[in-house]
Amino acid sequence: MTAENEPSGAEKAFGDFAPALVHLTDDVLFGEVWERTELSPKERSLVTVASLLTSGSTEQLVFHLGLARENGASESELIEAITHLAFYAGWPKAMSAMAVAKRVFGNEG
Structure with missing residues (x-):
C-alpha cells in the first residue's frame, strides 16, 4: 500500500494473482533498493x-x-x-x- 492507503501499481495490476511479486516490487525494489543513498x-x-x-x-x-x-x-x-x-x-x-x-x-x- 502507498502512503495514501491507495494500492500500489503492482497491487492494482496483480493483487491476489501474484502476491509474492507485489511484495518484492513494493517492499524490496521500491521500499529498499530505490531508497539506498549511493545513487x-x-x-x-x-x-x-x-x-x-x-x-x-x-x-x-x-x-x-x-x-x-x-x-x-x-x-x-x-x-x-x-x-x-x-x-x-x-x-x-x-x-x-x-x-x-x-x-x-x-x-x-
Missing part, C-alpha cells in the same frame, strides 16, 4: 530508463519516464539519454523508446 533518485531513474530501453521493455518505460521526471530528470535530459543510447542499444530500440517518451510527455500531434 540519487534521479540517477536511479536514468539508469533504469537506460536499462529498459536497452532491453526493449517499452511497456515499463511508460511508468519509469514519468517517475524520472518526478525524480528531477527533465524531458530534455531524458530525450538526450534516449538519443545517446541509439548508438549503444540500437536504433530501433531508441526509436521505440522515443515514441513512448513522446506519448508520456504529451507531445503527440
